[in-house]
Amino acid sequence: MPFYVEFAFPGLLIIILALIAIPTLIISTWIFFNRSRRAQKHLRELGEYYAGSNRPVSRTEQAYLDFMRYISHEVSNPLQSILGGLANLRQVIGVDDPSEIYLDQIESDTQRLSRLTADLRMLAQLENPGLHIKLQPVQMRAVIASVIMSQADRAADQGIELTYHGPDHPPRVLANRDWITRVVENLVDNGLKYSRLGSREIIISISPTEVSLQVSVSDDGVGISDEMLPHIFDQAYRVPDARTNQRPGSGLGLPIVQRIVEQHGGAIQISSVFGQGSIVTFYLPKAPISETLEQEKDEFRDNGGISDYNHKNRQ
Amino acid sequence: MEAKVLLVDDEENIRSSLGDYLQREGFEVTLAVDGEEALDCLESLSPDIVILDVRMPKVDGLEVCREIRRRAHYIPIIMISGEKKETLDQVVGLEVGADKYITKPFELPVLVAEVRALLRLARSMNSSGKTAGWLEIDDYLHIHRDRREIKAGDNDPSLTVLEFDLLLYLLDHAGAPCTRDDLIEFVWKDTTGNVSDMAVNTCIARLRRKIEPEPDRPMYIFSAHGWGYKFKDL
Structure with a gap:
């Protein structure tokens, strides 16, 4: 075999392979992107979006998820029976019965176990790779207002005011309303739990960016030290001195918050100054403006700035 | 007139504690240990409301729910389960046809409030004249x-x-x-x-x-x- 053939052969092979591979790669890439674009377009047309990942799950992960699900499920029945027994005891014993104090103790710890079970179940659900949950355009100010309304009394008892900073009509985000309410709820709850003497305010603010909505919850509470900060999203991690201060909670609040935000394709960050307070900021993708919405806007302009409802009523 | 509640759960402690509580709250309570027993007494009892556990031996809560919905007379149904509604819907592949869904563990006064609200609604739907x-x-x-x-x-x-x-x-x-x-x-x-x-x-x-x-x-x-x-x- 002449020496040039010996050299040319692998060279030629590479060229031939490249000639085959490059178009294949280009075509398959094109197909892939086009497919996902088509899928996205299809979803847009249907007006349906889902959160969730389809990543493969390892055997260890699966075992962990099964275990969590099993625990939360098998624990809920006995817990229900304890809560039932307690409620009956309350009905049976009179007011000012000396045993009431023990009932209070049992009840408060049973409720703590119930919350822990609910949190574990939520976490297991969020970590389930097969999870898909429907997303809809959500008005974040409504979510924040509902959390303020439900927590205002508890906050007032601690001398803390819950305030909203942001536009009256921020653009809507693509989210699952229940879950995102849970996020704001957990963050406000943390702010109230880790408040200090002299804490005055928890501010929940919205500021829209180009593609997303930035939501922040800031408090003037105890804050988190620099050593603790990196572990704050770890499961069952709680700021150590918080444990001795007997603040009720499962330590699953922030991990749940983080996973919900991530399932929405969003991001979350936390910053804190020890002794002065913390601020948690998360970003959620804006909801695409639907055609019907555009149509409504056009009608609004056509009506000379009178909204559809008012317009009809005046007629 | 006391409202008639049919309570179906295979766990004895839950059945008895919920039953006793509801009775003291002024309801007439009938207990059933599973779906089969529930379906058997449905005709003779004609309950005003049904509280159903989902996972039960023999006939499960979902089947009982479907059976009650086949009847002309509207009977409110409250489902109670250790699983969240989303998980259950995913497993069954469709919406569970209950009026209300409560995840265990729950506080009993919450259940009673739901029972009262649904009974009021059912009364307005089923009354005549x-x-x-x-x-x-x-x-x-x-x-x-x-x-x-x-x-x-x-x-x-x-x-x-x-x-x-x-x-x-x-x-x-x-x-x-x-x-x-x-x-x-x-x-x-x-x-x-x-x-x-x-x-x-x-x-x-x-x-x-x-x-x-x-x-x-x-x-x-x-x-x-x-x-x-x-x-x-x-």
Whole structure:
């Protein structure tokens, strides 16, 4: 075999392979992107979006998820029976019965176990790779207002005011309303739990960016030290001195918050100054403006700035 | 007349504790250990409401639910389960046809409140004659959903379409505060930001003048922390 053939052969092979591979790669890439674009377009047309990942799950992960699900499920029945027994005891014993104090103790710890079970179940659900949950355009100010309304009394008892900073009509985000309410709820709850003497305010603010909505919850509470900060999203991690201060909670609040935000394709960050307070900021993708919405806007302009409802009523 | 509750759960402790509690709250309670037993006594008992566990041996809660829904007479159903509703829907592949879904563990007063609310609704749906369709909030205020009429004491004021929609939305969320943003989105059907908070306040004020005996001291529609309104707990 002449020496040039010996050299040319692998060279030629590479060229031939490249000639085959490059178009294949280009075509398959094109197909892939086009497919996902088509899928996205299809979803847009249907007006349906889902959160969730389809990543493969390892055997260890699966075992962990099964275990969590099993625990939360098998624990809920006995817990229900304890809560039932307690409620009956309350009905049976009179007011000012000396045993009431023990009932209070049992009840408060049973409720703590119930919350822990609910949190574990939520976490297991969020970590389930097969999870898909429907997303809809959500008005974040409504979510924040509902959390303020439900927590205002508890906050007032601690001398803390819950305030909203942001536009009256921020653009809507693509989210699952229940879950995102849970996020704001957990963050406000943390702010109230880790408040200090002299804490005055928890501010929940919205500021829209180009593609997303930035939501922040800031408090003037105890804050988190620099050593603790990196572990704050770890499961069952709680700021150590918080444990001795007997603040009720499962330590699953922030991990749940983080996973919900991530399932929405969003991001979350936390910053804190020890002794002065913390601020948690998360970003959620804006909801695409639907055609019907555009149509409504056009009608609004056509009506000379009178909204559809008012317009009809005046007629 | 005591309302008849059929309570179905295969766990003995849960059955007895819920049963005793409901009995002391003034209900007539019948217990069943599984779906089969529940279906057997359905005909003879004709319960006013059914509380159903989902996972049970023999016939499960979902099957019982389907069977009850096949009947002409509307019977409210409350499902209780250790699994969340989303998980269950995913497993079954469709919406569970219950009126209310409660995840274990729950507080018993919560269950009783749900039972009372559903019974009130069922009474207005199943009654006939003059009272047919009238939801009696109390002796003073009565609401007719389909005819879109109300009775407030001796008056029967007429409400505008929007006022009635607003009242229904608040009523459907009775006990829970509704934000102005949600009222604008779901009652005014506006997502463009063209309806102001003031428009909501004005409409609430008009509605209060029509349904409240003393509009300045409301007993049905309350303000909620400056962010919205709440219909009284039923």
